[in-house]
Amino acid sequence: MNTRRDFLRKMGASALMLQLGSITSFSSAANQIGKPYEGRVLRVAIMGLGGYGTRVAEAMKACTKAKLVGVISGTPSKIKAWQARYNIPEKNCYNYDNFDLVKNNPDIDAIYVITPNALHHNQVIRVAKAGKHAICEKPMALNAREGQEMIDACKNANVKLLVGYRMHFEPRTLEVLRMRNVGDFGKVMFFQAQCGFKAGDPSQWRLNKALAGGGSMMDIGIYAINGARYMVGEEPVWVTAQETKTDPLKFKDGVDETIQFQLGFPSGAIASCLSSYNISHLDRFYLSGEKGFAEMQPSTGYGPIRGRTHKGELNQPITTHQTVQMDEMATIIFDDHRPAIPVNGEEGLKDLKIIDAIYQAAETGLKVKVKG
CATH class of the missing domain: 3.40.50.720 (NAD(P)-binding Rossmann-like Domain)
Known part of the structure; x- marks a missing residue:
């Protein structure tokens, strides 16, 4: 599969x-x-x-x-x-x-x-x-x-x-966020996320709306949505979206093949993102500010994450993501530790509200306000 x-x-x-x-x-x-x-x-x-x-x-x-x-x-x-x-x-x-x-x-x-x-x-x-x-x-x-x-x-x-x-515990990702927070990029103007691969077996649960709830947006698209939020450092206030479907037999009604979506943030920053089950080799983030940039490719794969900024290559330690995640979650549960980027249910809910808005925008062709 x-x-x-x-x-x-x-x-x-x-x-x-x-x-x-x-x-x-x-x-x-x-x-x-x-x-x-x-x-x-x-x-x-x-x-x-x-x-x-x-x-x-x-x-x-x-x-x-x-x-x-x-x-x-x-x-x-x-x-x-x-x-x-x-x-x-x-x-x-x-x-x-x-x-x-x-x-x-x-x-x-x-x-x-x-x-x-x-x-x-x-x-x-x-x-x-x-x-x-x-x-x-x-x-x-x-x-x-x-x-x-x-x-x-x-x-x-x-x-x-x-x-x-x-990814909320990945060292190179956290370094980009640190640089943003101290102003190394200046005002953030633009973010781009490309997340996609060719889905295989048409009988898999990920292509079954009853089990998956959708298609690429409910799978690989979550990385683009969540990444846009933590890389820009703001919550989007509006979305627009366009769906492309070239294989309706494989990607049946309610199972999106490819969705391009755009996010608008309170500061005026914008994001342009793509989620696809039919385009290979897409795993890239790009952040542009008035004073500098950050590029990560691969940006969300299991590792190693690679990236560079206007100051040079990112060289923080390479970790096993799930090892770090589970150790960190133990401290959250037992010690009420607060990570740099939240991983609680409220964080998950914010992504779901954006997904709801993206599907609405793709269906109607309208700019949709993200519910607070």
Whole structure:
């Protein structure tokens, strides 16, 4: 199956295992030099044992503050394989029907939901009702209404809701944001994001509206939307969008093939973005200010991220994104740490509101105001 994750895996292919063996969390580097970490460890169960779930599990081997302790899957054979591979006890294994029973399991602190988009809403709400912290893959839900319901459910249960925004902890990305914050680029005028690849197997869930909620916009497009927000450093107030579909048999009604969209920000900055399931080799960010620029390519792949600014090449440490993410999320959950770029449910909701507006703009041809 040729999916977004297959595509990104190819872009960063050999880096994962090399990184797992030699590079640990950027944020936890001090622990590797000094005494071992002795604080609380976030005990995580992964729900959805597919390709990305496996990548997260492998990356967590290098974590110092998080540990894989449980699994949730609808496929018994996968559960058995993961038990053997990651030494997971039988009492920490659940299926999609009975995972509510995790409320009686004190050995699991959080559940990472890595399932098709349409399942996130109900599954996260069930996780919250079971009294466990929820980590959810992006997009957090199919629309803003669902996202708000997930936020409310977690607040009512007094548990945290975090979203798998791994780029929010990536060192070279954070360096660009640091440079912007200290004024190295001057006033930001323009941002461009190009995110795309050729989707493969037409029977995959990502091309099924009932499971995906859309097409490229609900998958690779989330990187362009979220990237525009954190690179510009503002929230967009309007969007315009245009959809192009060349293969209606593969990309059926409600499954977008390619969408170009534009964002307007309060300062006057603008963004021009593209999300596609039918254009290969697109993984680039470009930020332009009155005094300088930043370019990242690859900008969101699994690694290594590469980039340059008007001051030269970015050379911050290369990390395994998911290792850093899970260690950082442990500090957010246990210590109420606030990262440079939020990864909470409210952050996910902002992206969903923009997605709603983009689809409306593409359908109507109108400039659409983004709801606050």
